[in-house]
Amino acid sequence: MVLLRRGMATMASLKRSGKVVCIGRNYADHITELNSARPKQPFFFQKPTSSLLLPGEGPVIRPRGVNLHYEVELALIMGKRVRDLNSEDEQAALDAIESYALSIDMTARNVQNEAKKKGLPWDISKGFDTFLPIGNVISKAAIPDPHKIELYLSVNGKMQQNDSTELMLFRIPRILADISKVMTLEPGDIILTGTPKGVGAVVPGDVMRAGIRVDGKELEEARMEVA
Amino acid sequence: MVLLRRGMATMASLKRSGKVVCIGRNYADHITELNSARPKQPFFFQKPTSSLLLPGEGPVIRPRGVNLHYEVELALIMGKRVRDLNSEDEQAALDAIESYALSIDMTARNVQNEAKKKGLPWDISKGFDTFLPIGNVISKAAIPDPHKIELYLSVNGKMQQNDSTELMLFRIPRILADISKVMTLEPGDIILTGTPKGVGAVVPGDVMRAGIRVDGKELEEARMEVA
Ligand SMILES: [Mg+2]
Ligand SMILES: [Mg+2]
Ligand SMILES: [Mg+2]
Numbered sequence: 001m002v003l004l005r006r007g008m009a010t011m012a013s014l015k016r017s018g019k020v021v022c023i024g025r026n027y028a029d030h031i032t033e034l035n036s037a038r039p040k041q042p043f044f045f046q047k048p049t050s051s052l053l054l055p056g057e058g059p060v061i062r063p064r065g066v067n068l069h070y071e072v073e074l075a076l077i078m079g080k081r082v083r084d085l086n087s088e089d090e091q092a093a094l095d096a097i098e099s100y101a102l103s104i105d106m107t108a109r110n111v112q113n114e115a116k117k118k119g120l121p122w123d124i125s126k127g128f129d130t131f132l133p134i135g136n137v138i139s140k141a142a143i144p145d146p147h148k149i150e151l152y153l154s155v156n157g158k159m160q161q162n163d164s165t166e167l168m169l170f171r172i173p174r175i176l177a178d179i180s181k182v183m184t185l186e187p188g189d190i191i192l193t194g195t196p197k198g199v200g201a202v203v204p205g206d207v208m209r210a211g212i213r214v215d216g217k218e219l220e221e222a223r224m225e226v227a
Numbered sequence: 228m229v230l231l232r233r234g235m236a237t238m239a240s241l242k243r244s245g246k247v248v249c250i251g252r253n254y255a256d257h258i259t260e261l262n263s264a265r266p267k268q269p270f271f272f273q274k275p276t277s278s279l280l281l282p283g284e285g286p287v288i289r290p291r292g293v294n295l296h297y298e299v300e301l302a303l304i305m306g307k308r309v310r311d312l313n314s315e316d317e318q319a320a321l322d323a324i325e326s327y328a329l330s331i332d333m334t335a336r337n338v339q340n341e342a343k344k345k346g347l348p349w350d351i352s353k354g355f356d357t358f359l360p361i362g363n364v365i366s367k368a369a370i371p372d373p374h375k376i377e378l379y380l381s382v383n384g385k386m387q388q389n390d391s392t393e394l395m396l397f398r399i400p401r402i403l404a405d406i407s408k409v410m411t412l413e414p415g416d417i418i419l420t421g422t423p424k425g426v427g428a429v430v431p432g433d434v435m436r437a438g439i440r441v442d443g444k445e446l447e448e449a450r451m452e453v454a
Contacts, residue, residue: 018245019275024348037345045348046273048246050411063409083356116346118264121251121272123348128409129310182290182355184277 017188020047020132021179022073022105026194027167033197042170042178045122047105047192051131059225060106060202061130067110068202068226071195072153072161072210074146075103075134076172078189087177096176096185100143102135102212102220104153105192109201134190135222138212142219147171150213151196155206163196202226244415247274247359248406249300249332253421254394260424269397269405272349274332274419278358286452287333287429288357294337295429295453298422299380299388299437301373302330302361303399305416314404323403323412327370329362329439329447331380332419336428361417362449365439369446374398377440378423382433390423429453 023042025031031038053060062068079098086092105126112125143149152162170178175193179185202208204227211221250269252258258265280287289295306325313319332353339352370376379389397405402420406412429435431454438448 019277021275021350043347043351045350046275046354048248048273048410050246050413119343119346120270121349123248123272124270124409127273129411182351183275184356186277 017049017052017190018186019183020049020052020190020192021045021183022047022126022192023170023175023194026169026175027163027196028169029167029197030195030199033199038169042175044179045126047132048123048127051127051129053130053133055134055136055222058133059130059227060133061128061227062202062204063108063128066108066128069107069109069199070153070155070160070202070208071105071107071199072151073103073105073192073195074149074151074165074212075101076146076191076193077101077137078185078191079187081184081186082176083180083184085173085177085180087174090173093173093176094140097140098187099140100138100146101190102138102151102210102222103190103192104133104208104210104224105195106131106133133222133224135210135220138220143214149219151210152213153198153208153210155200155202155208160200161196161198163198165193167196168194244276244279244417245413246410247276247279247417247419248272248410249274249353249419250397250402250421253396254390254423255396256394256424257422257426260426265396269402271406272353274359275350275354278354278356280357280360282361282363282449285360286357286454287331287360288355288454289429289431290335290355293335296334296336296426297380297382297387297429297435298332298334298426299378300330300332300419300422301376301378301392301439302328303373303418303420304328304364305412305418306414308411308413309403310407310411312400312404312407314401317400320400320403321367324367325414326367327365327373328417329365329378329437329449330417330419331360331435331437331451332422333358333360360449360451362437362447365447370441376446378437379440380425380435380437382427382429382435387427388423388425390425392420394423395421
């Protein structure tokens with residue numbers, strides 16, 4: 001009963017989402033593996049709400065001709081309308097968050113690389129339907145410190161990503177400050193905080209398992225097939 | 228009374244918007260004026276729903292350090308959930324549209340140029356609060372052919388943009404087909420169809436007037452201050 005009610009709250013929160021804003025290049029080793037430049041400040045992009053894949057809704061669909069990459073990320077679900085947050089005010093940032101979730105920022109890497117080369121928007125590469133699998137809502141109480149959890153993702157049983165959010169280059173208060181100086185954040189908005197190293201390709205038939213550990217204990221795990 | 232009810236329907240439609248998808252470089256002369264490459268196929272980007280400025284909500288705010296450009300565009304408001312539309316099926320495309328609106332795709336041109344150069348996303352340059360002024364909803368009955376209307380925009384009384392939607396490189400069925408092959412379109416979603424030549428900068432104190440003419444008759448005009 002409690003679980004069911006939690007599940008329903010989840011759906012409601014996620015369906016309320018007005019926008020999904022994602023930070024790029026927020027873990028040093030991931031920047032290295034993609035041969036990207038290290039950003040002097042956080043930069044961000046959007047995924048459309050139509051790309052959301054809620055718990056139980058799988059699989060992730062690989063579009064034809066796409067080199068499909070996974071990027072496991074910690075998602076923040078906003079609980080307040082905020083703008084111009086101060087990056088030094090950690091409490092204000094945490095207060096603006098309603099809850100957390102596990103997410104995978106699925107990316108058409110070949111389309112993204114082409115866009116980068118031509119100076120074109122990233123939206124297509126990040127925005128296909130099913131490109132944003134998201135897990136159940138995780139209460140703030142379950143994550144005492146969002147900069148001290150482990151994110152992991154395995155493909156067909158082989159661990160590919162497994163790092164602590166301690167490694168974020170820009171921490172959550174800075175991320176929320178920078179976004180909210182451009183775009184007002186609203187309740188239900190979802191923020192993806194970047195992916196650690198280990199991204200790679202998946203093909204139809206692959207099974208991803210992604211999860212969050214807190215103090216070495218598994219808090220959330222989701223299984224996601226690729227079709 | 229009728230006017231009031233129309234106004235309320237407007238707000239409701241626009242507030243239902245889940246995403247705003249915009250076509251870039253869809254008029255040849257605008258491509259030339261920005262020294263851009265002519266696209267072989269439509270490409271698109273998103274503006275966040277938080278950038279919407281509904282009728283009566285002005286002014287447009289210029290962020291500090293931003294070279295702020297106007298781009299007048301015809302907006303489509305979707306009425307159906309559609310995906311994988313066929314670009315040859317003009318009727319299906321028009322059926323999926325609920326109504327039209329006048330819009331201005333405000334753009335931080337210097338931020339966009341920097342992003343293009345670095346291969347970074349366009350989202351910041353397109354996504355500040357107030358960067359999407361939109362007019363009243365225009366019924367489909369009032370626009371018999373969306374490829375045969377005139378869009379115009381003046382700044383401080385001087386006409387800057389004034390062209391027919393006949394000049395679109397990719398017409399509406401093709402635009403909707405290409406977007407819907409990537410992202411499911413949902414009722415309330417807003418599509419911006421590109422801007423004709425004549426874009427330029429505005430500064431605080433400037434007054435823009437934008438409008439739509441059908442058969443030489445003014446159908447909609449909106450006044451928008453810059454602050
Ligand atoms: Mg919404
Ligand atoms: Mg990512
Ligand atoms: Mg535009």
